[in-house]
Amino acid sequence: MATRLDVTPDEGRDWLVFCQSLGLAREVSRGFERVRDDPDADDLRSAFEENVFGAREALDALGDEPTSADAVFEAFEPTVPNWERHRDPEGWESRWRDRVARLLDWAVLFDAAENRPDGYVAVEDAA
Structure with a gap:
């Protein structure tokens, strides 16, 4: 599989574990x-917030005011x-x-964050 997709075996395993964390693969x-x-x-x-390492910590660094990916990393770094x-x-x-930048991009995709011109903000859970 890794050869077909032009990824290293480690990258392929990372994707599979990510999909497993989301409940898309087992x-x-x-x-x-x-x-x-x-x-x-x-x-x-x-599933993203609960099972993907670092997702919750990255989201916890966000609030109502836009926060840069670098500032989120600074808050995340002890993790x-x-x-x-x-x-x-x-x-x-x-x-x-x-990794933190990718987590933030995934958070946007899953409607847990918004990417505004001046940084990321948290999106309240609709549930």
């Missing part, structure tokens, strides 16, 4: 398989596992800044 003895249920937008938002910092002392910060 791990089976031979790898992963697609879950055939069709979750609604509220299910996806809840970065120590083993990640030790694994790549020179590159962990850049990698995790990118």
Whole structure:
């Protein structure tokens, strides 16, 4: 699969774990398989907030006033596992800044945040 999609095996595994966290895939003895249920937008938002590492922390850094991705990272930074910092002392910060930016973009897609010209803001849960 990774070769067909032009991703590394680690990137492919990350995507599969992300899909699993959202309830879109499940791990089976031979790898992963697609879950055939069709979750609604509220299910996806809840799964994102509850199951994706760092999503809740990134959202907690948002409020009513626009916040930059860099400011969200600053609030999020204590959450970065120590083993990640030790694994790549020179590159962990850049990698995790990118991760926080992706989390914010996913939050926008799942209607948990809005991306305004001057930063991200929280969107209240409609439920």
